[in-house]
Amino acid sequence: MSTIKITFDDKMYETEPGLTVIQAADRLGVFIPRFCYLEKLSPLGGCRMCLVTLKGVPKLQTACTTPAKDGMEIITRSEEIHKARKAMLEFQLAQHPLDCFYCDKATECDLQDLTYLFADIEHRYDFPPHKRGTVYENRLIERNLERCVHCERCIRVCGEIQGAHAVNATKRGRVTEMREVPGGGECQYCGHCIDVCPVGANLDRLFTYGGRPFQMEMGDSICPYCGCGCTVSLNMRDEKLVRVRPGVDTGVNKGSLCARGRFGWGFVHDPARLTRPLIRKEGKFVEAGWDETLLYVATRLEKIIKEKGPGVVGGIGSVRSTDEANYLFQRFLRTVIGSNHIDSSARLNYAAALAGWLGTKEDAREATFENVREAHRVLVIGADPLETNPILGLAIKAMQNRGGTLWITDPRVTLTTRLSNRHFPISAGAEVPLILALARAGLKDPSLSEFRDTDLAARTGLSSEDLAELAAFLEEDAAKTVILAGRGVTQAPFGATAISLLLRLAATKGASYLFTLDKNNERGSCEMGVLPDRLPGLAPLSEKARFEKAWGGRIPETPGYSAYEMLQAAREGKLSALYIMGENPLVDFPDTKFVEEALGSLDFLVVQDLFRTRTASMADVVLPAASFAEKSGSFTNLEGRVQRFPSLIPTEEGVRADARILVELSRKMGKGFALKNIASLRAEIDSLVPMNGTRRKLEVMGPPLSLPGAEMHWGPGEDPDYPYVLLLTSSLYRNGSMSNRAVGLKKAQQKACVLLNEGDAAVLKTGEGDKVMLISKYGEIQVGVKLCHEIPGGTLQMPEGFSDANPKSLLPHELDQVSRTPMARFVRVKIRKI
Amino acid sequence: MQGTMTAKFSEEMLKRIEEILKRYATKRAAVLPVLYLAQKEFGCINDTALAAVSRALKISRADVYGLATFYSMFHEEPLGRNVIFLCDNLACTLLGAESLRDHLEKKLDIRMGETTADGRFTLKNAECLGACGQAPVMLVNDDFYEGLTEARIDEVLEKYK
Numbered sequence: 001m002s003t004i005k006i007t008f009d010d011k012m013y014e015t016e017p018g019l020t021v022i023q024a025a026d027r028l029g030v031f032i033p034r035f036c037y038l039e040k041l042s043p044l045g046g047c048r049m050c051l052v053t054l055k056g057v058p059k060l061q062t063a064c065t066t067p068a069k070d071g072m073e074i075i076t077r078s079e080e081i082h083k084a085r086k087a088m089l090e091f092q093l094a095q096h097p098l099d100c101f102y103c104d105k106a107t108e109c110d111l112q113d114l115t116y117l118f119a120d121i122e123h124r125y126d127f128p129p130h131k132r133g134t135v136y137e138n139r140l141i142e143r144n145l146e147r148c149v150h151c152e153r154c155i156r157v158c159g160e161i162q163g164a165h166a167v168n169a170t171k172r173g174r175v176t177e178m179r180e181v182p183g184g185g186e187c188q189y190c191g192h193c194i195d196v197c198p199v200g201a202n203l204d205r206l207f208t209y210g211g212r213p214f215q216m217e218m219g220d221s222i223c224p225y226c227g228c229g230c231t232v233s234l235n236m237r238d239e240k241l242v243r244v245r246p247g248v249d250t251g252v253n254k255g256s257l258c259a260r261g262r263f264g265w266g267f268v269h270d271p272a273r274l275t276r277p278l279i280r281k282e283g284k285f286v287e288a289g290w291d292e293t294l295l296y297v298a299t300r301l302e303k304i305i306k307e308k309g310p311g312v313v314g315g316i317g318s319v320r321s322t323d324e325a326n327y328l329f330q331r332f333l334r335t336v337i338g339s340n341h342i343d344s345s346a347r348l349n350y351a352a353a354l355a356g357w358l359g360t361k362e363d364a365r366e367a368t369f370e371n372v373r374e375a376h377r378v379l380v381i382g383a384d385p386l387e388t389n390p391i392l393g394l395a396i397k398a399m400q401n402r403g404g405t406l407w408i409t410d411p412r413v414t415l416t417t418r419l420s421n422r423h424f425p426i427s428a429g430a431e432v433p434l435i436l437a438l439a440r441a442g443l444k445d446p447s448l449s450e451f452r453d454t455d456l457a458a459r460t461g462l463s464s465e466d467l468a469e470l471a472a473f474l475e476e477d478a479a480k481t482v483i484l485a486g487r488g489v490t491q492a493p494f495g496a497t498a499i500s501l502l503l504r505l506a507a508t509k510g511a512s513y514l515f516t517l518d519k520n521n522e523r524g525s526c527e528m529g530v531l532p533d534r535l536p537g538l539a540p541l542s543e544k545a546r547f548e549k550a551w552g553g554r555i556p557e558t559p560g561y562s563a564y565e566m567l568q569a570a571r572e573g574k575l576s577a578l579y580i581m582g583e584n585p586l587v588d589f590p591d592t593k594f595v596e597e598a599l600g601s602l603d604f605l606v607v608q609d610l611f612r613t614r615t616a617s618m619a620d621v622v623l624p625a626a627s628f629a630e631k632s633g634s635f636t637n638l639e640g641r642v643q644r645f646p647s648l649i650p651t652e653e654g655v656r657a658d659a660r661i662l663v664e665l666s667r668k669m670g671k672g673f674a675l676k677n678i679a680s681l682r683a684e685i686d687s688l689v690p691m692n693g694t695r696r697k698l699e700v701m702g703p704p705l706s707l708p709g710a711e712m713h714w715g716p717g718e719d720p721d722y723p724y725v726l727l728l729t730s731s732l733y734r735n736g737s738m739s740n741r742a743v744g745l746k747k748a749q750q751k752a753c754v755l756l757n758e759g760d761a762a763v764l765k766t767g768e769g770d771k772v773m774l775i776s777k778y779g780e781i782q783v784g785v786k787l788c789h790e791i792p793g794g795t796l797q798m799p800e801g802f803s804d805a806n807p808k809s810l811l812p813h814e815l816d817q818v819s820r821t822p823m824a825r826f827v828r829v830k831i832r833k834i
Numbered sequence: 835m836q837g838t839m840t841a842k843f844s845e846e847m848l849k850r851i852e853e854i855l856k857r858y859a860t861k862r863a864a865v866l867p868v869l870y871l872a873q874k875e876f877g878c879i880n881d882t883a884l885a886a887v888s889r890a891l892k893i894s895r896a897d898v899y900g901l902a903t904f905y906s907m908f909h910e911e912p913l914g915r916n917v918i919f920l921c922d923n924l925a926c927t928l929l930g931a932e933s934l935r936d937h938l939e940k941k942l943d944i945r946m947g948e949t950t951a952d953g954r955f956t957l958k959n960a961e962c963l964g965a966c967g968q969a970p971v972m973l974v975n976d977d978f979y980e981g982l983t984e985a986r987i988d989e990v991l992e993k994y995k
Binding site for chain 1: 842904
């Protein structure tokens with residue numbers, strides 16, 4: 001690459017071409033002060049602090065908007081420049097309240113630092129500062145209008161990176177205010193405006209007066225929420241979490257966070273956290289010591305195994321816990337108990353995608369966040385990354401900002417469909433016929449010949465022209481095309497088969513793919529062998545000898561039950577004991593009534609969790625577990641990246657990390673794991689599942705997947721008794737147990753509403769804010785109505801993660817015959833006005 | 835926000851917006867003329883108007899709001915049936931705009947920026963109306979009046995009911 005030569009203050013430098021003067025200066029270590037310039041944002045040239053002299057140019061120029069050219073001679077320090085910059089600071093300070101004593105930004109404030117640097121600033125203006133006060137319209141972000149230096153970083157970050165356009169300069173002029181629209185409603189609570197603010201104008205309301213930097217400990221960790229695996233910097237004061245910020249431009253998130261990552265940490269110090277083990281005695285929970293409790297669990301489990309054999313014991317591992325804890329969990333179930341009945345809530349999504357991946361011979365390229373940012377085309381099928389994986393959503397926005405195109409097929413109206421360049425509103429549940437149609441167009445596979453294009457088109461609800469355009473979308477520029485698939489596919493009948501077809505399409509055309517994963521360690525729990533038919537590294541049970549040797553125990557030969565098969569077996573009396581680590585099936589699994597009956601049929605239920613969840617309330621023993629901040633280990637993100645994180649907060653007395661609980665329980669059962677510490681555990685995992693850089697080496701195959709019959713029907717069908725189709729959506733503000741306990745996310749959105757078309761509302765004589773009952777064949781819930789003009793008539797939409805509304809209780813639990821994943825994207829309902 | 839998902843323009847206004855959009859390369863570029871229509875239809879730029887413009891042009895309400903608050907002829911509160919803009923810049927002030935303001939305030943029994951109880955007039959000050967040669971000047975709705983005196987004002991206001 002060619003370089004250019006430029007001179008800063010009589011010193012010659014070489015640098016890359018295509019930079020602005022301030023970018024070149026930053027790279028070369030030449031100091032230029034600034035308020036408005038920020039590398040990740042478009043230049044504004046507003047604050048005039050970066051003024052420099054260009055030799056041969058009569059007036060001072062802003063370094064942030066001037067392109068650096070070969071041979072340019074730049075002066076950054078001179079009497080004239082100093083005077084000009086000082087004058088700008090004088091203006092800023094004339095309007096500034098100078099309330100640093102109680103400003104949360106103090107000591108991290110650019111205005112303080114620059115004023116300190118210039119020191120001898122005059123105060124010649126005696127006009128009174130304009131009193132604008134502080135606005136608290138946003139429930140999580142305080143906007144102090146008087147401290148603002150009008151750099152517009154918040155406006156640009158909100159528009160350019162977050163794409164929310166929720167903040168704008170209002171009443172432009174001497175009294176400009178950076179405000180949201182009255183009443184708000186557009187902020188996505190990413191809090192990026194807080195990080196980029198050079199002064200204390202945008203502040204974190206959860207943190208207010210939380211401490212000065214020198215009173216806090218800070219450490220990087222991995223966000224516990226979704227599959228993105230963002231790097232978060234935890235700020236602790238007196239061993240309590242007070243604030244979460246993104247790592248400084250590190251990690252997959254590169255300095256961004258979503259509402260969950262930044263404001264969702266409240267669960268860690270929730271007063272409802274369990275701090276003592278509980279044993280149910282005569283129907284009531286009684287607090288007990290750890291030794292007593294673990295001995296009790298061991299005795300009960302041993303008795304059940306002795307009476308009925310190990311095949312009546314099952315375990316549900318955790319998509320929220322670490323790779324290490326999940327590894328130990330399946331090792332415990334397999335060698336200490338002797339059962340392959342192991343699964344997790346990854347069954348609801350990633351396990352199906354995995355079955356598709358295992359059943360595909362062709363080697364499709366898996367995308368990274370970087371690939372998405374740099375892609376030219378992204379096709380999203382059955383996913384809503386802006387809600388489920390917001391930082392992946394930002395990568396898509398960055399792709400669009402670079403001129404890329406986002407197409408999406410989704411029956412719902414979501415943040416992602418609104419962002420898309422083109423939205424194909426397919427029929428409910430039509431993801432699989434859509435993929436069949438794309439595969440027929442792109443693969444030339446004779447086994448697909450029994451399908452007719454016209455039938456498939458009719459089932460997708462799209463015209464054959466639309467389908468042809470979608471197929472053509474994948475033909476061009478494939479090396480820069482990423483296909484994103486999510487639960488719309490994995491939770492459909494033959495979803496695994498459809499995933500396999502998509503991967504074959506990607507491999508054939510040269511495109512790459514990525515799965516959206518709602519939970520932070522779906523992938524890690526599967527890769528650690530929390531599956532009924534796969535060992536760590538996804539090794540098939542036929543390879544069990546090498547694991548038996550390493551573990552010193554026997555592993556059963558036949559695959560165990562998957563999650564819903566365990567529940568079914570419990571109802572039929574074929575499963576007597578269940579050990580649930582960090583899952584809450586009563587809230588997170590579809591068909592609540594079915595799950596409740598299954599758990600109620602068990603002889604012995606152990607739940608290991610942070611809280612006394614609804615599931616834990618049904619247990620015989622509850623074991624208080626540590627949160628992500630209180631334990632070390634690794635999480636595997638949706639790209640397959642294994643990311644380690646340290647323990648940053650000491651666990652409270654009585655709380656133990658998942659891995660430690662399992663090791664101690666194994667000892668109580670007389671087959672103790674010979675593990676001294678987390679390092680020896682990691683060494684054992686690495687010896688069985690080798691790493692390939694930051695990812696695991698997974699050279700495994702599964703059985704090929706069968707195709708559905710040509711007569712197969714998808715979607716909700718017709719039922720005059722239940723005239724509406726309820727489509728479940730994902731919500732940024734609630735995606736499971738932790739988010740439902742996070743005070744910050746409750747402030748962002750208090751309640752779930754059902755979205756209803758205006759025409760349907762008129763027929764039902766119901767309006768915005770009214771309460772209605774939604775009734776399906778499987779359950780009923782009460783919920784408030786919100787009108788939405790974008791939703792087609794006869795269709796309802798509702799976010800599924802709000803535990804008080806619990807729309808999952810409306811769902812059936814019909815399982816796909818290949819992946820054993822429940823079909824949980826939609827259900828027919830009727831509406832009754834209350 | 836309550837109601838923001840359903841706020842919209844009337845069919846007739848939507849047709850006029852279609853016409854306006856033909857003149858611009860992007861929807862965002864049409865925001866000023868569409869804001870004028872919104873002010874006509876909703877009486878002022880209130881939450882509903884912001885939501886309707888945002889929906890018609892597919893830009894955020896905050897972006898519309900930022901713009902609407904910059905231009906002094908977009909109003910957040912409903913105005914009277916007739917709006918008087920009295921210029922208070924240099925030339926007009928030198929030629930007696932201050933006493934004309936007092937006269938108007940007294941005659942209408944309102945202060946600058948207020949609306950009469952019967953809703954007939956809103957009185958607003960204007961920055962320069964661009965007719966300093968004919969100062970003092972005022973604008974009533976879309977009609978321009980120059981070389982004003984108290985008597986002339988009394989006469990003019992009679993035309994507006």
